[in-house]
Amino acid sequence: MHYISTRGAAPVLDFEATMLTGLARDGGLYLPQHVPPMTHAEIAGLAGLSYEEQAYLVMRPFIGDTFSDDEFRTLIDAAYAGFGHPARAPLKQLAPNHFLLELFHGPTLAFKDFAMQLIGQLFQAALGRSGARVTIVGATSGDTGSAAIEAFRGLHNVDVFILYPHGRVSEVQRRQMTTPTDANVHALAVDGDFDTCQALVKDMFNDFTFRDDVRLAGINSINWARVLAQVVYFFSSAVSLGAPHRPVSFTVPTGNFGDIFAGYIARQMGLPIEKLVVATNHNDILHRALSSGGYVTDGVKPSISPSMDIQVSSNFERALFDAYGRDGAAVAQLMEELKQGGGFDISQGALEFLRESFASGRASEGETSATITRTAGATGEVLCPHSAVGVHVAEGQLSHTPMITLATAHPAKFPDAVEAATGARPGLPVRMADLFERPERVTRLPNDLRAVQALIRDRIGA
């Protein structure tokens, strides 16, 4: 299995190197050269299996010979053992033909755990074999960072540095990042927004001296292994509603375009997905781009769904790569325009491709809050604000095909918005009830690449 960069000018890598690298050396993102298809019979054969068995069958063709079959099964089992629900990704019904896929039963209560718990295992196995040590640097709008710290804390061979926007994450998110006591985890509060943090991380990857000195590894959804882990629950949920014999649709609350892109890969593998709907909050650059053809950034506005407060959606580059007929030079050109001028126009042909692949919608703050209120009243299901963005957008897209909306976080992760909408404060699951008593440990940093790099070098002695 070979992986190629969306900008066409980085070395072709195998799965292990792709996973350990994160961002390609030409600034692009890695994708499989060919997406391995699953036959109708193979997809039908997933029905009734455990989540772990489904995960093994869906992901196995992508990993080449990086892990033996037995080892890969063991790593998958270990990854999901800490989840608080035996189904891992249970499906609930909200309304006739509308279903909710609960992806928040992992250790940090957001869907990020599905990928992060797995890549924690995969990194440990791969690095344990080679004896190499890596420095993981990630940017977060809140959930990726807590999931990464939880997945990598205490592991040998790995130091983890997480950059989050100071004052712009929820208290539960912040505490999940700042309270682990393990010496190998470092929470960094940066003055800026998520895009500031993500730009700092990208700049560190593009500084090859630094990158090689500290052996930088990336765990943002630019990392292909994360996207791959998320492909699994599109299959598991679709199969339980009758796929591949009947099609399903998905609505995905979207920020960095990683989760929805996993759905796009599932469809490429052969899963009959009728509609894949991008749901955004008022930071609606993706909805505007798909509607108008212009991808134009205009600053992040804070919202009650902060994990989607993003303007530069990294993984959109992967969709653009396909939309431009896998022309890496064309993608590199668009990304240069974005960096220099804050936007670009999508060509007519590419826009048609994207519109055939994705539908889209947005939810205002008022619509999000009203959806939390209404859904709790009608069904008893308490949605987090991100999931509510999804449910609102999905309600406008219902048809005879079953619609599955992804519930991306537990309501207790965003208690203020949920309490405002329902009048009741959602409680944390018992296993993390003492989160508010644990001492915090965090370093505040300016938006300054040199300062961040100096701190990392100092902490790891490089």
Ligand SMILES: *Cc1c(COP(=O)(O)O)cnc(C)c1O
């Ligand atoms: C990360 C996140 C999203 C957005 O997912 P992307 O893969 O970045 O599009 C949505 N909701 C929650 C709760 C998240 O943590």
